[in-house]
Amino acid sequence: MTTKQIVSTCVYCGAGCQILFTVDTEANRILEATGSEGHSNDGTLCLKGRYGWDFLNDPQILTKRLTSPLLRKNGRQSDLTPVSWDEAVNFVSQRLTDIKKTHGPDSILCTGSARGPGNEANYVMQKFVRACLGTNNVDHCARICHAASVAGLLVSLGSGAMSLSVPEIEEAEVIFNIGYNGPDSHPIVARRIVRARQKGAYIICADPRRTETARIAHKHLQLKGGSNLALANSLAHVIIAENLGDQAFIKDHTKGFDELKKLVQKYTPEYAARITGLNPDEIRATARIYAASKHSVILWGMGVCQFSQGVEVVKALANLGLLTGNFGRRATGVGPVRGQNNVQGACDMGALPNYYPGYQSVTDPAARAKFEAAWGVPLPDKVGLTLTRVPEFVLHPPDKSKQIRAYWIFGEDPAQSDAYLAEMRETLEKLELVIVQDIYMNKTAQYADVILPSTSWGEHDGVYSACDRAFQRIRKLIEPPAGVLTDWEIISRVSTAMGYPMKYRNTEEIWNELINLCPSFKGATYEKLEKLGHIQWPCRSADLSDVGTPFLHRDGNFATKDGKGVFSCAEWQPPVEVENAEYPLTLSTVREVGHYSVRTMTGNCRTLRNLEDEPGWVQMNPKLCNQLGVYHGQLVKISSKRGWCITRCLPTDRVKPDAVYMTYQWWIGACNELTIGSLDPISNTPEYKYCACRVEKIDNQAWAEKYVQNEYQTIRRNMAVTFDRKGGGKAA
Amino acid sequence: MNGYVQGDPLLCIGCRTCMIACVVAHEGKRIFEIDADGYDFHPKLKVIKTWSVSVPVQCKHCENPACQSVCRSEAISRVNGAVIVDREKCIGCKSCAQACPFGAIQMVPLGFETNPDGSRKSVANKCDLCQGLDDGPACQKVCPTAALYFVEQDDIRTILANKRTATVISCLAQ
Structure with missing residues (x-):
């Protein structure tokens, strides 16, 4: 060996x-x-x-690896059949060219991928969309997670990323976690919180659940779901009313203080207590502890962003840092901790409808001119469509000329991950052309006209961006299966066939092209990455002395145009769909630590599958379980206005009696059958964290167990799994 | 004195990396190559989560083990500072699982052996401190927050000494 x-x-x-x-x-x-x-x-x-x-x-536990391009030769109803790469590329380029000619470039939308492909492939995809197709309709799954952080922080601070690095969390004195449960979403970031606690940091956690973070926190604010903004505004109120802020910092480095003061006036702890269900004194105490340190850090995740008011909460949290001068030094600031491995990177690379790579706006004539010169074609000046609006623009377009007709889905699985799945399926059915580019068969691939199989992480080179802006290399570990191509090769071939030639020999060539177009990435060459291991952007000079930027906004000089932090705020509003007589409970979607994203990868990892398997769990308070007469491990039916699924009951006093929680990885217990498609008006992020639902006991458990087993087998059959294992459908 | 692995609930984040490490240590790395249902997945420790605590529960390797004294088939013995079950001798009577004051023994089907009626043969499954593995218990090695530690004679002495000091201080404070 x-x-x-x-x-x-x-x-x-x-x-x-x-x-x-x-x-x-x-x-x-x-x-x-x-x-x-x-x-x-x-x-x-x-x-x-x-x-x-x-x-x-390729153990084929859940799905089968794709190893050949697949095409439905005789329309949607026909089977997917293996074809050559030439045939697949011809089909894709021909259909896209036709649709572009007939309906215009804006009738096509492509995604980037925040998962395995890496930064180079995302750069190539957005370049293809902008330069070859001629539209800014490119977006990716940041839209359904941290888009609110990017949008909110760009307004408040001028940069949408974590202002500090992961290791600095350990040096903080106060860590305020809100809607963030690192132990389930980022165990190795949570490790820093644990170590900070060991070193004497004070840990606060605002979460409706008794999460692991809440459990190790000194103070747990068990607020009502959907009340984040009331809490954040009230904390600002206390800091202002009790004069706990940093007056010099506010004066020198911020603007908009008077507007903030006026708006949060009414958010007394007593007023916020009525919305959040918290004790007013707890809110006061939290504000005092947070404001007392110059090394206070706020960490947040999906519990902030996946609400209709996500952007406003992000700004309200930035307000707290600005009020107390908690920016611009080591171990202070804000941390929107990005979920997927390369969701920071896909944003960095401009797989967004409003930005070129390096957060250069598509509406800025100077930036556009630069990219036009580099790519040699005129570029569209209109901001593109966000991917969460695809269902609307397919099913009910505001006018016929704006209808989306073709959707190129690259390393994503919207038929599993997006809110309100019934609507997503209808959307995929109605689209004229669905292109899926992935490593595995997945739920979306069932609707594809053509499937383009690519190399996986582990089979190609590239660069990822970690949550703290750190560029790091991924390296090829093993040879890919015969028949697949790297993502950037696939896109380049289609682009070339469509008359916009793209030819790259390797990822370094792509990387060099893109960093030269992005001043804040310019210094992060492969050669330096090899030497340093990681480089956090901004890194402007290729000189070895520029090792990147561990923390942003040094000395209170923000990345906004005038260098000032901007106070920005809004009134709290209740979630869109609240509990009612028919659906008396609230459903929030959360994370399963051992599984990742839509589970095509971890669902095919043996031991991770052993630890947790279909149909997943619904976390329920024991009181609710008693009321319904259900116990641990029993199958229950859970439904909302939009759909239903079957999953297992997990009694736990870590959740309140009126709220239930499910993780979105499960294909049988698919909570997105239930979730609502209502969007934050600015970030267009769906309200995954709040909808009304109902849980019902299933009397015939034997039937339900059989149902789950049959569903698992059906899924595996649909996912082209070829051999029959003994297992499947057996919960861990 | 027998040592044992203990978890600190203030460091544990409930991720269960330890549970997988336990299986990999006992089944071998071959499990990543073979049929996905061709091995046993029965961790010898289990992470328990309550309102205030998350931490794995595993055998304390008692000095006078209740499990050993109730075992009728002499399947449980003390070897090299650990209380271990001989799976071959175990008759699956479940007495040890009931006798263990900590719930650290589970009855699980191991090794794909079957009973005459075709059902899987269940035997007692418990922590063996990774007997035979080079550098100590696997669970402890992989814990990302270093929440698991091996308690030995000296640690017990320190814990007791600290408690006595705390007692004195609290008495003086009154």
């Missing part, structure tokens, strides 16, 4: 852990993964990092 050792970046979550892989080069197999000394992980790994790689061996 010949073995080699290679370090690469983990493909799960934005922590960006460095993993040392031992690979059997003859067998083309990974043998082992252990922690390497990365800047965020310090040699440690969580269960996904350590045991989440055997999907590369």
